Amino acid sequence: MHKLPLHQVESGMKLAQDVILDDGRILLLKGFIIKPRYLQKLEAYKIPFVFVEEERIAIEEISEERVYSDAFNNIKTVMESIRIDQNVNIDTLKQTVNEMVHHILNDDMVFMALTGIRDIDNYTFLHCVDVCIYSVVTAKALHMRDEEIQELAMAAILHDIGKCKVPLDILNKPGKLTNDEFDVMKRHTLSGMDIVNQLPGLSKKIAKIVCQHHEKWDGSGYPVGLKNYDIDLGARIVSIADVYDALTANRVYRKRYMPHEAAEYLMAQNESQFDPNIMKTFIDSIAVYPQDSVVLLNTGEIARVLPSRGVLSMRPRVSVITRRNGPPVFEPYEIDLRKNPTVFVVDIIS
Ligand SMILES: [Fe+2]
Structure with a gap:
């Protein structure tokens, strides 16, 4: 794991730690592969440094x-x-x-x-x-x-x-x-x-x-x-x-x-x-919550959005990948927000 100042961070690097803002909001999660738009995000929020893994993934320019x-x-x-x-x-x-x-x-x-x-x-x-x-x-x-x-x-x-x-x-x-x-x-x-x-x-x-x-x-x-x-x-x-x-x-x-x-x-x-x-x-x-966006639920769970569009995408199915507090999630599990009316999105992480 390396601690890198932002100007040395490049697309294809893998985050070794969550990037958390001063107010406690999560900006990017551990395990995310850096993409150009994440770099823009890190710059916009003036993040001084991030922790990245040794391994690098070759990503084609999308x-x-x-x-x-x-x-x-x-x-x-x-x-x-x-x-x-x-x-x-x-x-x-x-x-x-x-x-x-x-x-x-x-x-x-x-x-x-x-x-x-x-x-x-x-x-x-x-x-x-x-x-x-x-x-x-x-x-x-x-x-x-x-x-x-x-x-x-x-x-x-x-x-x-x-x-x-x-x-x-x-x-x-x-x-x-x-x-x-x-x-x-x-x-x-x-x-x-x-x-x-x-x-x-x-x-x-x-x-x-x-x-x-x-x-x-x-x-x-x-x-x-x-x-x-x-x-x-x-x-x-x-x-x-x-x-x-x-x-x-x-x-x-x-x-x-x-x-x-x-x-x-x-x-x-x-x-x-x-x-x-x-x-x-x-x-x-439109997709109200596009596929693969990462969202924070009111339950404290952090989840990846599964594909959907139109009205269905207002309350999509999601796959929980981690929790903000509490025990870690070892196996991702799905929640269908339409069938769970008390669960909803409170923030978008990426
Ligand atoms: Fe206008």
């Missing part, structure tokens, strides 16, 4: 991880350039987004385990990528045409581009916004449309979806208050993906919802905020 991080880096560059009024080239972002669409059209679960990386500093950009993934998965389930899906994917990743024009003190304000500040914030829909219209190579349709992503099914949204089918189909999809992903993130002003709670929230907003058919397709298509 192509979806590369595409995901390309998408993240590209949208970050675009948004940062627009904030400082620099010229941007949208072509690289377009290529990566098309690559992402291509992967999802082949296998809609391919990026599911990568969504929900919750790095507070990079939240804005990770959120854009996740909204794009959820929107494409839903569009595929709705049997939209490939070209329409590509257009929707660009709109989804750019949906909050107008926030680059919102002053940072309002954008990052930890507390509740005043009415005036909220009015400024709401303008991100219209400025987003203007920005998209000025970027070469993006269609009017993309600008329209960006503009309408806060419209609500019952007409109570903004900027116009459009209702039902007057809202573009793409905007009806993006708005669901946006709210779901935003709820599952920790923000400065509130603790995050667990994914099953976010899904329950969406279902409770049926017919008011969201198009009921698309909401149903969304819930049926």
Whole structure:
């Protein structure tokens, strides 16, 4: 076993001890093989060192991880350039987004385990990528045409581009916004449309979806208050993906919802905020708890999620691998959360 400072830790190394945060939360478990996204996580939480085993596992570069991080880096560059009024080239972002669409059209679960990386500093950009993934998965389930899906994917990743024009003190304000500040914030829909219209190579349709992503099914949204089918189909999809992903993130002003709670929230907003058919397709298509995520249960048991999707994935079957306190688990055992209503997920470890 070695104690290694973070800058010497590499993909393929095996953790010899749990990585635990100062507040007692478990970040990664003993036995996990380090992947690029775990490195990002360790950096985000400023972990100074970890203990690793002698043995190393050769892991191939997983192509979806590369595409995901390309998408993240590209949208970050675009948004940062627009904030400082620099010229941007949208072509690289377009290529990566098309690559992402291509992967999802082949296998809609391919990026599911990568969504929900919750790095507070990079939240804005990770959120854009996740909204794009959820929107494409839903569009595929709705049997939209490939070209329409590509257009929707660009709109989804750019949906909050107008926030680059919102002053940072309002954008990052930890507390509740005043009415005036909220009015400024709401303008991100219209400025987003203007920005998209000025970027070469993006269609009017993309600008329209960006503009309408806060419209609500019952007409109570903004900027116009459009209702039902007057809202573009793409905007009806993006708005669901946006709210779901935003709820599952920790923000400065509130603790995050667990994914099953976010899904329950969406279902409770049926017919008011969201198009009921698309909401149903969304819930049926995503994996609320993706396969192989590691979760902490209210019983103190730590478990790996077994494959499922849709409503079933809100209360999946899990395989218990260890306990936080108490006796060790020698043989993993299964719990079906649907058959055990008193057991539920209280935290996501990875
Ligand atoms: Fe927005």
